[in-house]
Amino acid sequence: MAVCFKYWEDCLDPEDMEAMWMEPAVSNEWIEAGESREKKVHLSRDPDGQAFLTQTEMQAVVGIVVRRHFTSQTDQDMIRAIAELESDRQPLATRYDKKVNDTTLGIMQILPKTAQMLVSEMGYGAYDVEKDPTLLHRPFISVYFGAAYLKWLSKYDGKERSEEFVVRAYRRGPKKATHKSTLDYWQRYLSVKQNLPARKMLENHSLVPDQSTQRAPVLQNTGDGWSYWDSRVSPEDMEDMWNNPNVLKEWAKSGERRGKVRFSHDDEKKPYLSRLELRAVSEIIVSKHFNGKGIRPTALCALAEVQSMRFVNGAGSCVGISGIDYPKAIWLYNDLGNKAYSIKSADDLHNPFVSIYFAAAYLVWLSQYDGRERTPQFVVQAYLGRPENVNLADTGPLWLKFEEALSYYGDDQRRRSVTRENLLNRIKRIRGIETCSLLTEDGLHREEKRFSIREEDEGEGMPEEEQETQEVVEAVATKKKMKKGKKGVSSNKSTVEEDQSEIKSMNHKEKKISKHVRAIQEALARRNEAEERKKKEEEERLRKEEEALRLQEEHDRQVEEARRKKKEKEKEKLERKKEQGKPITQKQKEQARRLESMRNQILSRKFATPSEPVNKSEDITIEIGNSSMKEEHQKEIDGSGNHLRSSICCIMGHVDTGKTKLLDCIRGTTVQEGEAGGITQQIRATYIPAENISERTKNFKANATLGVPGLLVIDTPGHESFINLRSRGSSLYIAILVVDIMHGLEPQGKESLDLLKMRNTHFIVALNKVDRLYGWKTCSDAPILNAMKQQTKNVRDEFERKLQDVVWQFTKEGLNTELYYKK
Incomplete structure (x- = not known):
């Protein structure tokens, strides 16, 4: 059943409603909106018609719940900021979490099973949500379980957890508290929490500061790399600074003039106050606003030293010179009535007078914390830490730093x-x-x-002790003499x-020494000892690293020297071989071997000398079958008296039509893969004996006989740059023109065709790459007729279309062509 709230009475008990009316800010807001106790109070609605709580109502709900069920140490701003992020203060908001397969409910977006865990295991039983989880839509109940969950997270796993851990764990659970997925949520939380008081001031008109209060100007960039006092501090405060004799002397010495007094700057151009300036500011603040309240200017100076190192804009996460953050300053301004300086944004805390003023106000409040007089040590430790959790182990070192800082200002x-x-x-x-x-x-x-x-009257020349x-x-x-009376000397x-x-x-x-001071000294001694031990370990590690680096460099130098000497020896060896005319590179050795093999073959078969001598610059390759086959073939030739020469065939075509690949398939080699870019760049000759030809063609034509000893195939490059090589190859006996069936007759293919026609060379056309047809089924070593029978009708039709395109191209060149098995 869907939950719907129209009035506050729909989601609150009478007791809670009365508590809301008792809140002055809430009652004023409701009365101004036309609400009254005699009638039901309407919930606010956004433009989409969704009910939501105003900032004043949200603050009242959180305050009432915390006062009833939790200690005053609970951070109410954390609850308000999380409610803002989770639901935008909408009590009827829901969100489905697919990871846990459940839906979060209410202003604080609490899972029902989380609320049940808090009731059963942690004892938060003020409200029973086990029977009716929709109660989590009620603001008081949702805030109650949200605060309980935050308190449980703050002590998760028995350890004190930081605010960042608690907030990030609230979003995705404790296991995701340090995961990068919750970092954005934490950053948005900080932004919302910082701006909460500003929204409160906008909604509650009674909190607008008096017009008579002073506000320091916002920092202005002068463009010359300097920051100026006059751009941050009011004229009245500047006049007080000029009236301070120590400051006047220091500023006059540095050449400052009225209306344009520069801050001191470090190497990174960050402005800071000198100790004289800081002491003057503290003295002015204390004398004007906190006279007689037990605040010493030197204590403010020492706290500024510890918190920000006197940097005007603060150091690290500290804001301003005294480290008072914006929410705390707003609280001191609104709730405690410290309104000598107004504060509109965090930038106002970059005014040294504003920051020191709120620091002094905070010290006054801490001195009476929880209605009791507090010691200076407690006040300082609470200022540097948190008043509700003053821990000697955490703030003890800071207390010692504070005491050391006091000595900088002569405060003994x-x-x-x-x-x-x-x-x-x-x-x-x-x-x-x-x-x-x-x-x-x-x-x-x-x-x-x-x-x-x-001391002045009696012991002017004697040391004090x-x-x-x-x-x-x-x-x-x-005293002893009076008791004993008259006795001897x-x-x-x-x-x-x-x-x-x-x-x-x-x-x-x-x-x-007192116990707590001894504990601090022992802790410091242990820390110093650990730091010293760590420093020695670091020095030893660096020494070992340097030694290892030196040894590695020496080893690398020796290896490099050995490599250099080896290269010099190899270079000298190559120079000697070059002078002797011996082959040097692997390619030259392979070329020499092939030339020697071709020479021996020609001499053994008594080949006639070619009309054109072999050019040494061209790489001619002749591959011959095994030696036993060669000897048997030679015997047959010698016995029959048949001295026919092997036919020479030239294979031609456009680049990348598969010429060399076809020869590799026949020879069983991988010459094409070794070429640069897969493109043939030189002429190669391959001798194929008749026996090999018969073996490769037995499936095509069995018992075929050849009248020649074999076939010498010349592979020519197809690239347009090698026209001379193709021209010489076209003058042979027979030729094979390879055409890619997918592209037809291409430029270098047409060029080869013209050369063959000009030389009247007999040639055949080899249609290659038919397996590139879509859907072609590979049939290894099968004739084309058998392979075509294995293909589908679509593949055969595609083959016919491509074939007709090629035939038409040859027809345009003046040649009639037909498939060999159809002729």
């Missing part, structure tokens, strides 16, 4: 105050004065003032020695 007052407090307590114990465990800041200040006066120790010794001695001397030993033991006890 804190250490002196601690020493003096210990000393005061010792004096009071000695004198029997009851002392409290904690001193107020004003009281400590007064004690310090009294000690400073005594000696003065204080001497005072304690005298106080103890006076030796007794007084022993008493003084005992007092001195007592003071030393007390000083030794006071020097004992």
Whole structure:
């Protein structure tokens, strides 16, 4: 059954509805929209008619749910941002997840089985969704289970998880929390979360800042590579900076002038504040806005050192010089009423005065966190970390950095105050004065003032520690003397020695380090030891890598030297062979072997000398059958007295018609594959004995006899560049003109035909590549007649069409042609 909400009362219980009316922002918004308690409250609708919650309503729902069921530490902005991403705050939104074969429901897009897991295993049983999963469409219930799921993810697998892990796991589950598929979701979440307060300000008119508040100008690019104070800071604050004597001296020394004061820049042109400038800004902020609230300017300076290294735009993920992010600044502005500076966007935090102002406001809030007075160490650690989870292991090193940064600004007052407090307590114990465990800041200040006066009056030339120790010794001695009365000199001397030993033991006890400081020191020692060990391991690794690289280079050099010497020897050897006229390359050796074979064949058969001498520049190949066959054939010739010469046949045609491939098929060779580009580039001669011819043609014509010893076939190139070779080949006894049946008579084929006609050479036409016809069935070593019988009617018809095209082309050349088996 489909769920439909028209009024808020349709999706809320009366108790929840009353809680919504009790929210001032919600009630104001509803009253302005014409709603009233006596009537049902309409849900807002978008242009498509879908119900949605306004930002004010969404914030109220999240706040009520968190206050009822969760601790105040739950990040409400995280819930609101996820609701924005998942459903655009639409309570009736659904999305089918094909991976889990289930549908997510409600504002927080919770799976029903996830809600059931939270109820059964985690104990979140405020709402029972097992019987009716559609309850997840109700805003309070959806937000409740969404917050519970986020809290479960934050402790997933028993570990504290980061905000990024929780958000990415919420989208695709814990296993996909580090997968690249959820990275875009995390980036969109950050953008939405950052802009949530801006939307809240637009919807709640009561939160618009006063017109009297100041707003720093936005950074302007001057085009000269410098950033200027005047482009970021208000004129009033600039006047305060000029009135500071230290800043005035520094700016005058660097040649700055009013209206155009430059920031200091590092090598990467990033603006930063000098320590004098940072201290001046902090002092101005504290004196104007936080006077009497216990905020020290040097503490703000030290925090800026730790957070941003005094860079105006921040360092790393920190925004601004004090590291206060935009959502926190908006919260301090709206909820805590710190409105001395207005803030419209994150760029406003690049104003040093704005960033330091909100940092001071945050420190004031932390000093009274959770309704209790907090120690400076807690405040600093909470500022650098999170107040609800102050962890010494996480923030201890930062606390030490903070103390180190304090020394940059001459702030040793804190250490002196601690020493003096210990000393005061010792004096009071000695004198029997009851002392409290904690001193107020004003009281400590007064004690310090009294000690400073005594230092000036009594021990002007004595070191401070000696003065204080001497005072304690005298106080103890006076007390002992009053108790013991009149005794001898030796007794007084022993008493003084005992007092001195007592003071030393007390000083030794006071020097004992507290537990948390010892833990920090041990952690730092372990970290330094690990870093030192890691540094040594890295140095050893680099040394081994350099040694291996050196050995590899030496080995490569030796190999290269050996290769060079080998090449020189081979070159010298080739030079000697060239001088002696011996064949060098494999091709030359093959050519020499073939010429020698042809010479021996001609001499053995007593061939007449050819009318045209063999040109050494042409590669003529003669391939002869096996030697035994040659000897038997020679005997037959000698015995019968028949001295006929072998017929010479020239095979001609257009390039790529398959001339060499046909000869390879007959010879059983692969000459065509060895040619560059598969194109014949020289004349080759192949001798085929009569016995081989009879063997290859027995399926075509059995018991055929030849009147010649064999056939000498000359293979000519078909490329247009070799016309001279084809011209010489056409003057032989007989010729074979190879034609591609797929293309017919082509240019070099016509040229060969003209040469044959001009020389009156007898020739036959060989139609090649008939197997290229579509659907042709291959029949190995079968005559064409038998092969045609195996083909389908379509193939035979196609063959006839191609054949008629070739016949017509020859007819146009003045020649009548016909298939050999039809003549």
